[in-house]
Amino acid sequence: MWGGSPPPQPLTRSSFMPAIRPAAAWSYDLARPNAGAAHPSILVRTVHGLEQLTATDLIRNGHRIAEVSKRQLVVESRNDSMLTDPPRTADDLFVLIASAPDPGRSKFGLSSLAAALDHADLSAIPPGLLRRMRPHPPHAFSVSASFTGKRNFSRYDLEDAVGDVLARRFGAAHHSRRFGVAPPPETIDWRVTADGTTLRLGLRPFDAPLHRRAWRRKTVAGSIHPPVAAAMAELAQLRPGLRVLDPCCGAGTLLIEAAHVRPDCTYVGGDHDDEAVRIATVNALEHPDIGWRVGDAGALPEATSSVDRIISNPPWGAQVPAPRGLAPLLDEWRRGAPRRRPPDRPGR
Ligand SMILES: C[S@@+](CC[C@H](N)C(=O)[O-])C[C@H]1O[C@@H](n2cnc3c(N)ncnc32)[C@H](O)[C@@H]1O
Structure with missing residues (x-):
C-alpha cells in the first residue's frame, strides 16, 4: 500500500548500466x-x-x-x-x-x-x-x-x-x-x-530497432512507447536529488527510462493492479532502487507535495479503463502539487 512503505533510498548509479541496445x-x-x-x-x-x-x-x-x-x-x-x-x-x-x-x-x-x-x-x-x-x-x-x-x-x-x-x-x-x-x-x-x-x-548497425529496449521483459495494456517515455522524462527536467512519482506506473516504462538517464533521483511507482507492479519490478531489475507500490492513484496517502515531479501516463478510458474517469485523478494530483513560488522581484 502507499502508506507505511519505507521511504525509498536515494539512488546511486548502478554499476550495471546496460547500453540502450545490448549489442x-x-x-x-x-x-x-x-x-x-x-x-x-x-x-x-x-x-x-x-x-x-x-x-x-x-x-x-x-x-x-x-x-x-x-x-x-x-x-x-x-x-x-x-x-x-x-x-x-x-x-x-x-x-x-x-x-x-x-x-x-x-x-x-x-x-x-x-x-x-x-x-x-x-x-x-x-x-x-x-x-x-x-x-x-x-x-x-x-x-x-x-x-x-x-x-x-x-x-x-x-x-x-x-x-x-x-x-x-x-x-x-x-x-x-x-x-x-x-x-x-x-x-x-x-x-x-x-x-x-x-x-x-x-x-541498421544494431541487431534490433532502438525502441525495442533490452530491459522490457513484459508490458501491460496501454504500455507507453519507450522513446516517448524517454521524451517525457527529458521534458520533466529532472535534476539530481529530485523525488519523482508515477502513480499509474503499469510496466514501469516512465520511471525506468528516467532512471537510465537520471539515476540520481529518487523514484516511486505505483499501480492499483498488483500484477502491473510485479511486471514493473521485473522490468526494473537493473534499477533495484526504484520503489514500487500497489495503491490507488486517487488516494495518495500524503499530499503529493512530498514529491517534486509526477510523470505519468494515466488511464484514459479507452485501452485502459478509468473507472472514476481521469479528471478526479488529475484534480487530486493538482491539489497536492506544490504551489509554484512566484519568482522574487528585484529590489525586495
Ligand atoms: C496507460 S497505463 C500505464 C502504462 C505505463 N506507462 C507503461 O508503460 O506500462 C495506466 C495504468 O494505470 C493503472 N491504473 C488505473 N487506475 C488506477 C488507479 N486508480 N490507481 C492506480 N493505478 C491505476 C492501470 O492499472 C494501468 O497500469
Whole structure:
C-alpha cells in the first residue's frame, strides 16, 4: 500500500548500466569507419513530434543536424556517441549508405530507381556490416520502406525493388516482408525512406530497432512507447536529488527510462493492479532502487507535495479503463502539487 512503505533510498548509479541496445558495443565495431575515415552520416527515425527533442540531444552530443523532416533526421555524426550511446528518444537509426532521387508517384519510377541503384556507390558500408552482407553461405537481409505522399505502389513494391538490387549486388538472399513472415534472427536490416524529393538507403548497425529496449521483459495494456517515455522524462527536467512519482506506473516504462538517464533521483511507482507492479519490478531489475507500490492513484496517502515531479501516463478510458474517469485523478494530483513560488522581484 502507499502508506507505511519505507521511504525509498536515494539512488546511486548502478554499476550495471546496460547500453540502450545490448549489442551496441558489438555494433559499434561493425559500424566503425576505417581509421582516419570520417564518421558516418546517420539516418535517425523518430515518432512524429519528437524530431526536435532528438535533434537537440544530438547537437548537445556534438553532432551536426543536416536535415529535419517528419519522423526523420539526417545527422552528420561527429563522434562515436551516436553508436555507443544512441539517443533514447529515437525509434531507430541507420548508417546512411546511398541517396537517389525519389522514384515519384508512378510504379515506373521503381524501375528507374532499380537502374540507379544498380550503379550507385555503396562504398559507405562499414566493413563489418559488409562482411555480414557477404557471408558464406549467403545470409538473409530484409528491407523496410516508408514514404510520404500518395503513390501508385505499396511499400512492399518499393522494398522488393530495392531488395532485388541489393541481392544481385551482394549475392545475399532478400527476405521479403510482403507475406508477413518475420525475418529470421541475424537478418541484417536495410531501411529505405522517400520524402518526395530524396530516397535514402540506410543499414541498421544494431541487431534490433532502438525502441525495442533490452530491459522490457513484459508490458501491460496501454504500455507507453519507450522513446516517448524517454521524451517525457527529458521534458520533466529532472535534476539530481529530485523525488519523482508515477502513480499509474503499469510496466514501469516512465520511471525506468528516467532512471537510465537520471539515476540520481529518487523514484516511486505505483499501480492499483498488483500484477502491473510485479511486471514493473521485473522490468526494473537493473534499477533495484526504484520503489514500487500497489495503491490507488486517487488516494495518495500524503499530499503529493512530498514529491517534486509526477510523470505519468494515466488511464484514459479507452485501452485502459478509468473507472472514476481521469479528471478526479488529475484534480487530486493538482491539489497536492506544490504551489509554484512566484519568482522574487528585484529590489525586495
Ligand atoms: C496507460 S497505463 C500505464 C502504462 C505505463 N506507462 C507503461 O508503460 O506500462 C495506466 C495504468 O494505470 C493503472 N491504473 C488505473 N487506475 C488506477 C488507479 N486508480 N490507481 C492506480 N493505478 C491505476 C492501470 O492499472 C494501468 O497500469
